[in-house]
Amino acid sequence: MNWIESFTSKNKPIVALAPMDGYCDSAFRAVCQKVAGGNIVVFSEFYSADGLHHNPLLAKRVLVHDPIEHPLVFQIFGNTPEIFLSAGKIIESYGAQGVDINMGCPAKKVVKCGYGSGLMVDRDRAMKIVNILAENLSIPVTVKTRLGWNGSDELVEFGQALEQAGAKLITVHGRTYQQEYTGNANWEPIFELQKNVKIPVLGNGDCKNYEDGMKKKWNLGGFMIARGSLGNPWCFLPENYEPTWQERLDVMREHMERMVATKGENRACLEIRKHFTHYLHGFEGVKEYRKRLAVVTSLSETENILKELSELDVLHLETHK
Numbered sequence: 095m096n097w098i099e100s101f102t103s104k105n106k107p108i109v110a111l112a113p114m115d116g117y118c119d120s121a122f123r124a125v126c127q128k129v130a131g132g133n134i135v136v137f138s139e140f141y142s143a144d145g146l147h148h149n150p151l152l153a154k155r156v157l158v159h160d161p162i163e164h165p166l167v168f169q170i171f172g173n174t175p176e177i178f179l180s181a182g183k184i185i186e187s188y189g190a191q192g193v194d195i196n197m198g199c200p201a202k203k204v205v206k207c208g209y210g211s212g213l214m215v216d217r218d219r220a221m222k223i224v225n226i227l228a229e230n231l232s233i234p235v236t237v238k239t240r241l242g243w244n245g246s247d248e249l250v251e252f253g254q255a256l257e258q259a260g261a262k263l264i265t266v267h268g269r270t271y272q273q274e275y276t277g278n279a280n281w282e283p284i285f286e287l288q289k290n291v292k293i294p295v296l297g298n299g300d301c302k303n304y305e306d307g308m309k310k311k312w313n314l315g316g317f318m319i320a321r322g323s324l325g326n327p328w329c330f331l332p333e334n335y336e337p338t339w340q341e342r343l344d345v346m347r348e349h350m351e352r353m354v355a356t357k358g359e360n361r362a363c364l365e366i367r368k369h370f371t372h373y374l375h376g377f378e379g380v381k382e383y384r385k386r387l388a389v390v391t392s393l394s395e396t397e398n399i400l401k402e403l404s405e406l407d408v409l410h411l412e413t414h415k
């Protein structure tokens with residue numbers, strides 16, 4: 095049974111950590127999956143299909159992961175079907191549960207090369223990519239896209255073609271390419287797509303947490319959370335779960351330890367800083383500590399600051415969340 099069937103066979107909504115470049119590495123995915131009790135599916139940040147195909151060192155660096163992350167889907171971008179297949183085979187050989195194709199990134203440098211959102215308007219190529227992967231991999235192929243280029247009129251037709259080409263699930267961010275991140279996400283066209291395809295469709299855009307997603311999802315197979323998970327891996331838990339102060343600090347420590355183990359201390363210190371800012375966002379009275387964590391240079395220094403934070407009188411910490 096593949097990961098999608100293991101949700102749908104139990105009638106369980108699919109709840110996912112969305113792909114986020116610069117955030118969804120092995121350490122963050124593991125932390126989210128652990129906090130969620132193994133009940134979600136985690137998507138990686140996007141990686142270049144060409145990069146994985148040409149550079150075995152990149153593959154080793156980004157595809158090695160902890161089985162605790164499973165089910166794990168690696169997202170890739172590019173636009174050459176044969177290269178996608180090669181990258182897909184490599185991903186499969188690293189023991190991941192799925193391959194997701196990025197057909198939604200609006201960044202100019204990505205679209206200019208025909209990648210990301212560029213594939214929404216190069217339909218033949220998009221379908222060839224899905225098809226070659228679906229025909230030759232044993233793990234499911236999924237697609238993440240947007241409502242459309244400048245409107246949602248073609249979403250149903252596009253989604254049906256993806257299904258026909260062999261996609262086993264489609265995620266739709268409820269904004270168009272032209273909107274980038276402006277305005278509110280519109281889920282109505284996503285509901286319409288789900289009415290017209292048999293495979294599960296995930297809604298994405300402006301979901302704060304599990305309860306918010308459950309309210310929004312209506313006829314969909316599930317939902318994805320991106321920004322809501324930053325500094326808040328508890329967002330995947332029911333009943334608006336709020337961690338205790340100590341739980342928060344323990345997760346911050348584990349996140350850092352996992353980063354050090356996977357990327358080495360120097361890189362970990364640089365990359366963990368933005369996560370720490372998110373973890374402590376909205377707490378009054380920790381400004382000094384937040385500043386120190388934003389320039390940490392070693393694991394032991396981080397541990398000392400976290401220890402100091404654990405000794406604070408939490409009754410005086412107010413959250414504005």
Ligand SMILES: Cc1cc2nc3c(=O)[nH]c(=O)nc-3n(C[C@H](O)[C@H](O)[C@H](O)COP(=O)(O)O)c2cc1C
Nearest residue numbers: 112113114115139140238267299300301319320321
């Ligand atoms: C920092 C950041 C990086 C992102 N990187 C990716 C990416 O690599 N692949 C992708 O498909 N979407 C990416 N996205 C888009 C998110 O997956 C998601 O579609 C979008 O943020 C809307 O969901 P949200 O309202 O829950 O944040 C990124 C978003 C953010 C904020």
